[in-house]
Amino acid sequence: MKLLLVDDDAVLTRALRRGLVAEGFSVEVAFDGPEGLWRAREGGYDLILLDIMLPGAHGYRVCAELRRSGVLTPILMLTAKDGDLDEAEALDTGADDYLRKPFSFPVLVARVHALLRRAALGTPAPLVAGDLRLDVGARRALRGGEPVPLTAREFDLLTYLVRRAGRVVSKREILAGVWDDAFEGDPNVVEVYVARLRRKLDGPDGRRSIETVRGAGYRIADR
Amino acid sequence: MKLLLVDDDAVLTRALRRGLVAEGFSVEVAFDGPEGLWRAREGGYDLILLDIMLPGAHGYRVCAELRRSGVLTPILMLTAKDGDLDEAEALDTGADDYLRKPFSFPVLVARVHALLRRAALGTPAPLVAGDLRLDVGARRALRGGEPVPLTAREFDLLTYLVRRAGRVVSKREILAGVWDDAFEGDPNVVEVYVARLRRKLDGPDGRRSIETVRGAGYRIADR
């Protein structure tokens, strides 16, 4: 879990950084508004901690700007003034939560966890490999934007392979993971289902979605 | 705006209820943990006020249980002890905010409004899926502007599905969420009610409002 901390107070950032790292997060720091904007737009963060008092740009503006440019990363605002107006405005500009200074560290961690959990509920991270895209929640497979109808087994097998994209997966592994640990049948089922997936996934171009690695298993390209 | 108040203190609940009703909310009360769980899972509430000290089940447990079973309604916890741990734990179990007793009534109202506003931001489409629109407060379903008469169960099931629009929901989940965690009957009831909903919702065009995902569950299109 990677956090972006946008704050100009060197003492506070150092303390927060240390604490959050101790909690198992990886933390990057931006020391002013423009840098925060720039970094946040680069993406790759699971959550943004944003102080309201910033040199270069007010926290509200950074927040609104990010939302306007399509950044959906959860934002936790650190408000300085007291009073409800401040906090209401934070939420109105697109922040997901706020925390009034001074705050205790456990409360901060709890809020971060709550936000991450909520975000995880909303977007269960799509699986992508090449032009293949799996939405596990909706149980949908898309190839180049086009939905591909798959049966339950086919979808499970494809999910298993995409989750291990780039690696060679043996038939034994596949049988244990997709079918059952104690599957006693013919390993030929795997071949049968790989063939079915290929027929549905492979385009008219000769490119195969699932490679065969003779004597070892199967592999799906990771990009 | 409909609130669920889960608290066993008769004096406090009566006072709160009266005050909140005067503020324009409609308020229902549950007097212990199990009843709170049951009602909250029924859905239809815009916010849940949850006291930590409860007979039958601790507030944390109720909260965690609700989140685990997919209830996304904002939860405002009323904590009794002081100390940050209590509050951090409240947030960690899935509460959206907490309020330390004793609190003043205006502060409570402010928090409720803040949470509702935040929830509104988080869910841009307030229970709309396709040409379907649910007015949870009035317990009315509209399809293309036309009201569709639904029984209580049918409405609950539809609400459950629309709240999870775009996702595949298994029959087990549905039984736990719409019926009861400890439902021991035939999962066929779900099929029966899906069929009834379809008969009422589906237009003369062949398009199905509720898709069947064989081997996985049901899905309602998110737009």
Added chain:
DNA sequence: CTGAGCCGTTCAGGCTCCCGAAAGGTTCGA
């Protein structure tokens, strides 16, 4: 009090379509 009507649930019959076994053909590597 009482009967009509609605609601939730169960059950059985029927249907579709998926799963996996089997078997013969094909490709690869030594």
Added chain:
DNA sequence: TCGAACCTTTCGGGAGCCTGAACGGCTCAG
């Protein structure tokens, strides 16, 4: 060239799902 590994098609059994019917409980109006 030969054998092993893999591919592909076919097909019967059955899981999973749909639906109409029926039954008991509950709520009302009369």
